[in-house]
Ligand SMILES: Nc1ncnc2[nH]cnc12
């Protein structure tokens with residue numbers, strides 16, 4: 421089958437995005453615009469910040485997760501007011517809606533903002549405005565997931581988790597769950613066991629980055645120590661057949677980010693992402709964009725298309741992927757049913773179309 425033939429189908433699929441760091445959707449144009457507006461001086465000893473083109477060129481040469489994170493944390497320093505956070509999130513929601521995202525669960529990094537003096541209420545105010553607009557202007561449902569930074573001491577994550585305004589955002593349902601991100605190597609999941617135990621007590625959803633740059637043992641550790649409902653990346657799960665079978669049996673969703681893995685040199689080429697292995701083993705996964713503004717402006721549909729070009733999947737395999745994403749989402753049952761209805765109709769029509777043209 422012609423690989424590009426399915427691109428309009430991929431575009432129409434009712435997609436759920438589960439792995440998108442909202443700070444990673446800060447395009448260089450907005451970064452420079454907000455730096456000027458907020459009088460933020462970008463590093464003068466790094467020529468990457470001399471122009472948008474220079475910055476974009478630097479983004480093409482990431483050598484590792486940590487090399488990328490260096491730019492990611494500098495980039496977010498331009499976000500100061502609630503309006504900045506609202507603009508950032510709204511620009512992402514608009515791009516996502518255009519490429520068929522029906523539902524987005526977005527990560528944000530509260531510690532990275534609190535550390536530089538931006539209050540939690542500033543973030544919440546901005547995100548709430550954008551989420552309201554996404555629902556009313558784009559018909560898109562959205563949820564917030566608060567990620568904790570594993571390169572900071574676990575005690576810091578616990579004190580932020582317990583701040584009264586943070587607890588209030590959980591109780592009010594503004595934030596539905598927690599995640600764990602940033603540098604992975606040397607920061608095994610069990611260091612955050614106490615944080616996740618508190619999240620469990622509050623009945624929050626739990627996910628964690630594991631097996632992106634770190635070994636498959638970190639995936640086992642995250643499952644055993646943190647009681648996670650989802651695994652972010654989970655690229656290295658394919659290194660352990662037994663654990664892979666267990667994850668498939670449990671139905672735990674991996675949130676894969678194929679183009680991110682290539683850009684951050686976690687794999688050499690897209691064909692090294694174990695998409696085929698996961699499908700054959702019955703491991704559920706969704707496909708996501710991670711930090712699209714840092715990865716060549718490749719958003720979710722670009723990831724779907726790149727996967728199709730590399731793996732030549734069938735309509736039924738895409739149905740499986742899309743359905744796993746819908747079922748693994750943290751939205752309401754009725755929203756899931758709506759998306760499954762759209763998916764079933766789309767697949768029915770495309771099967772007929774391909775049969776007629778065969
Ligand atoms: N890909 C990634 N891995 C870990 N932490 C991150 N923070 C933003 N993007 C990330």
Ligand SMILES: [Zn+2]
Pocket residue numbers: 439441601629652710
């Ligand atoms: Zn990520």
